[in-house]
Amino acid sequence: MNVPTREHGFATRAVWSGRERCAATGATIAPIYQSVTYTLPQAGAPVDFDYSRTKNPTRNFVERQLAALEDAEFASAFGSGMAAVAAAVSLLSNGDHLLATRDLYGGTHRLFTHVLPRYGITTTFVDTTDLTATWAAATPRTRMLWLETPSNPLLRLADIAALARTRPRGVLIAADNTLASPFLQRPLAFGADIVVHSTTKYICGHSDALGGAVISNDAEIAAQIAFHQNCVGAVPGPVDSYLTLRGAKTLPLRMGAHCRNAQAIAEYLAQRDDVAEVFYPGLRSHPQHELATRQMSGFGGVVSFRPRGGPERARAIAETTRIFNLAVSLGGVESLICLPASMTHASLADAERRVLGITDDLLRLSVGIEDIDDLIGDLDVALH
């Protein structure tokens, strides 16, 4: 197949976008161009490739694929999700103000609170589930609203379309779409200007390559991001680009399995008397279940819960499960369990975690694609 168009379905684009038939060999699968430099026909003549920090063919393939998955024009790939987050906020300058979802990924929170202030960029964390409260925190210097929806680890949602519609003039909306993946949610269609991914998670899907991406439909934003990508050089190597490209081909299949398993586990946990609280947008009891059904085409693979019995019981559960591995990260085919307060969100101050509701007894599951009976059986043993 030639490069698919926007008229093709998501699964077709996932499989076929990005690569092109290799002119030299006819290879069907995108080759790994493990070369840093390129022999030039002439000194100073314009060429597609001259140095791999600037451009690499394998990286180009995955960038085109990622743009296609978000239904977008432009994508720049980075060596990690955090490098992509840093690239997106490089659109801001000294004196600018950033609004951000309060319960953010721990690493993003650390960048916004420990690095950006040194460049004269200040951040106010807001409850982006509340439209009025969000814009009440805007100032004349506010230039960007940073959304993470669903948020990590409490799976709170922001209404992207409503926030985009009501934004003050001059405020860009950036959405970290890592937890949903482009299969379940496409923020640009709701009016966001920029989508950021940690491709390390669902897009790559096998926990074997770090990566990130900044995606948009705005040529000026895309040019600034590509300029930053080349200047700073936080690019993925050809092998990691290839692994991401390969993983993303099965995103629709994997995401379907993640959603089915996570829904079953959320319902199993919700009916147990020894579980105090379950956080999953696919449960009718989730305060934003209705928004989730409008904004997402599935509810994702992350389920958080709070068992009765306090932090000690939570720790015992996390250390007893056998299929659910005690590990940070999410979005891979394998199931993982973690204690956010002491693992992924340990860099937050105690008071900040308390405000967010990331208590010491909170457990987060990244539900994989294993057999559901095995997963529930594993939790059943650990909860007993």
Ligand SMILES: *Cc1c(COP(=O)(O)O)cnc(C)c1O
């Ligand atoms: C993991 C993650 C990141 C950071 O990505 P890395 O690839 O680990 O650098 C950013 N945002 C969210 C929501 C994440 O889950």
